Amino acid sequence: MLQSKAVVPLLLRALLVGAAVLGLFGTAHAQGRIGVTQSIQNNPVGKPPGGVDRVLRVGTDVQANEIISTAADDRAHLVFLDGTTLTIGPSSSMTIDKFVYDPATQKGELAVNATKGVFRIIGGRISKTSTIAVTTPAATMGIRGGIAVFGVQASATTSILVFGNSLTVTANGVTQTITVPGLSVTTPTGGTPGAPTIAVQGNLAAALGALAGNATAAAATVDAIQTLVASNLGNAVTLQALIQAIIVANTATPITTTTTSTNLAVIVVPENPNQTQASPN
Amino acid sequence: MKKLGTFLLLATVLVGCQSPDPVQKASPELQREYNAAFQKMLNDPGNLDVVMAYAQVATKTGDYEGAVGAYESVLLVDSNLPRVKLELGILYYRLKSYDTSRIYLEGALASPALPAEVRKPAELLLAKMPKQSKSQRT
Numbered sequence: 101m102l103q104s105k106a107v108v109p110l111l112l113r114a115l116l117v118g119a120a121v122l123g124l125f126g127t128a129h130a131q132g133r134i135g136v137t138q139s140i141q142n143n144p145v146g147k148p149p150g151g152v153d154r155v156l157r158v159g160t161d162v163q164a165n166e167i168i169s170t171a172a173d174d175r176a177h178l179v180f181l182d183g184t185t186l187t188i189g190p191s192s193s194m195t196i197d198k199f200v201y202d203p204a205t206q207k208g209e210l211a212v213n214a215t216k217g218v219f220r221i222i223g224g225r226i227s228k229t230s231t232i233a234v235t236t237p238a239a240t241m242g243i244r245g246g247i248a249v250f251g252v253q254a255s256a257t258t259s260i261l262v263f264g265n266s267l268t269v270t271a272n273g274v275t276q277t278i279t280v281p282g283l284s285v286t287t288p289t290g291g292t293p294g295a296p297t298i299a300v301q302g303n304l305a306a307a308l309g310a311l312a313g314n315a316t317a318a319a320a321t322v323d324a325i326q327t328l329v330a331s332n333l334g335n336a337v338t339l340q341a342l343i344q345a346i347i348v349a350n351t352a353t354p355i356t357t358t359t360t361s362t363n364l365a366v367i368v369v370p371e372n373p374n375q376t377q378a379s380p381n
Numbered sequence: 382m383k384k385l386g387t388f389l390l391l392a393t394v395l396v397g398c399q400s401p402d403p404v405q406k407a408s409p410e411l412q413r414e415y416n417a418a419f420q421k422m423l424n425d426p427g428n429l430d431v432v433m434a435y436a437q438v439a440t441k442t443g444d445y446e447g448a449v450g451a452y453e454s455v456l457l458v459d460s461n462l463p464r465v466k467l468e469l470g471i472l473y474y475r476l477k478s479y480d481t482s483r484i485y486l487e488g489a490l491a492s493p494a495l496p497a498e499v500r501k502p503a504e505l506l507l508a509k510m511p512k513q514s515k516s517q518r519t
Contacts, residue, residue, distance in 0.1 A: 138426040139454040158427035177454040179426065183419060185450035187457075206405070222450045228402040247446060247478070263446070263478040282480040305484045309460075317459035321429075325455060326494075328433040329464040332440070333471075336498035343502045346475055347509045 133161040134199040135180035141313045144176035144188065145169050162196065169193040170217065175313045182208060183224025184232070189310045192217020192252075197235070201226060211235070218310050220249045223264065231268075239271040239287040246281075249307050260284040260299045260307070269293040403443030415442045422451070429455070436468075445472045463492035467503050479510055486510075 132148070137160040144156045149165040156168070162178050168188055170176060176188045182201045188194065194214040201208035206225040211233040223232060223246055231242040234250060238257035241250070246264010250257065261267040261278040269276045269285040274292040276285045284299040317325070333339050404415055418435040425431045432451050439447035449472050455465050470486035473479075486507045489495050495503070 136423055136426050138422075138432075139457040141457050159425075175457055177457050179423065179450065179454070181423070183444075183447055183450070185453070187453060206402070220453075222446050222453070224447070224450075225402065225404070247449065247476075262481050263473070263476045281476075281478045299480065301480060301484070304480060308481070308484060312453075312456040312460045314460050315457060316461070322459055322462065325429055325433075325459065325462055326464050328429060329452075329462070329468055330496075332433060332437045333464065333468060333499070336502065339499055340502045340505070343471065343506050346471065347506065350474065350477060350511075 132163045133181075134164050134196065134201070135162045135178050135184075135186075136160070137162060137176060138179045138185070139177040141175040141315050142173050143171070144174045164196055164199045167193070167195045173313075175311065180210070180224060180226075182206070182210075182226045184210060184226060185220075185222045185224070186212070187220040187222075187311045189218035189220075189307075190313070192219060194219065197233075209233075214250065214252045216252050216254070218249070218251050218307055220247065220262075220307075220311055222247045227264075238289040238291075239269050239293055241270075242266075242268040249304070249311070251307060254289065256286055256288045258284055258286045258303075260304060262304075404447075407442045411438075411442055414438050415444070419447075426454075429458075440472070445475050448472055449476075461492060461494075463489040463495035464499070466492075467495065467499060470503070471506065474506060474510070483507065483510055 137146075137156045137158055140156055140158060145153050145168070146156045146160065146162060147153050147167040148163045154160070156162075156176055162168075168176060168178075170188055170190055170192045172190050174190060178186045178188070180186070180199060180201070181203070192214070193216050194212055197213050198209055198211040207229050208226045209230055210226050212221070213235045215237060221232060221234070221243060223243060226232065227243060227245050231244050234241040234243065236250070236252045236257040237254065238252075239259070241248070241259050244265045244267075246267070247262040248264070248267050249260045249262055259267060259269050259278075261281055261283055263281050265279065267278045267285075269278075269287055270293070271287045272290075272292045276293040276296055278285060278296045282299055282304075283296040284303075285293045285296050287293040334342065404412060407415065415438050418431075418438045421431050422435040432454065436448045436451035439445070439451065449469060452465050452469050452472070456462065466485045466489035470482045470489060473482035473485060486503055490500065490503055490507070
C-alpha cells in the first residue's frame, strides 16, 4: 500500500515531465523549420540551437539561430519558407539570427550574421517589404528586394549588389547605399564603408565561381538536367523569339533610367545629417 | 547642398521602398500554381524535376529571382552545365543585371557541350548586352 502511494506521485511526475518534454519538442518542431537544405557539395555542417553539429544533407531542415559552417570544399544552398535563398560558399561560417515569416501576409524578418567566407542572398517575399539584415565583423548591410553577394574576411567585408532596389552598408556611423546593380562597397574592419565602385568583373566572376564550386555529377544526372532545362527554355526557334523579345523589352526600359539617376545611386550619410551628400559613381 | 542631399536621400528611400512582387500581381490561378510548385520544392528539394518545374513557373510568373535561386542550386550538383548557365544568363539579363548575365552567357558559350542550335540566340543576347560597366572590366 505504501508502495502504491509512493508510485502514484512518481508516475504522475513522470507523466507531467514527459508531457512537458513532448510539449517542448512539439513547439520546437512547429517553430523550428524555417527552411530546408536544397543543395550541397561535400559536408557543410549545421548546428541548431541547443543541438549538436550535424552534416547538412539535401532535405535537412534548417532552424532559426542555426550556425552553418563549411570547410574548404563545402557549399550549401538553403531555401527559406518565404522563398529567400542563401548560398554559402567554402570556408564560411554564419548564423541565421532571425527568421520570422507570416505566409498569410507574406511579410517577416530575416537577419544573418556572417563571420567569414563568401555567400549570396536572393531575396524572397520578405525582402519585398522588409530589409534583410546581414551583419559581419566589419559592417551591417541591408538588402531590399534583390540579390547580393558578400565576401567576409577578417580584414574587410565586400558587398556587391547583383540585382535589386538597394543595398545599404553601415559601419561606424557611416552608411553607403548602392542602387545600381554591379556596384560594390568594401568596408575595412574597424573602419567606415568606402564609396561604391563598379565591381571588378573578375572579382564578381570569382565570387560566383566560388559559390558554384566544382562538382561533377554522373553523366546520367547531367543529361537529365540538360533535358529539363532544354524543356524550360524551349527549342531554338522559340528561344530565339524569346531572346528577341527580352532585348526589345529591356531596350524599351533600359537600366540607364536607373543609372541616370546617378546621383540617386550613391548616398553617403555621415553621422551628422547636415553633412549628407551625394557621391557620383 | 543640404536640401539637395535631403532630397536625394528621400528619393533613394522612396525608390528603395518600391519592391513590386510579381507573384502578388499574378492571376489567382498562376499564384496557386506558383505556390503549389514552391511547396512541392520545399518538401522535395532534391528532386530535379520538381526544382525545374518551380523554376519554370517562377519564370512564367515573373519571379525571376525565384527562378535564379532554383537554377543556382542546380550548379551545386554540377558546376559545368552550359544550359543552366544559359538560362541564368537570360534571367539575369531580364533582371538587367548585365554584368552577371555576361558572366553566365560567356560561361555557357565557352562550353563545347552547349548545343549548336542555342549558340546563336546566346551570342545574340551577349552581343546586345548594354555596355553598362564594360569599360570597367579587367
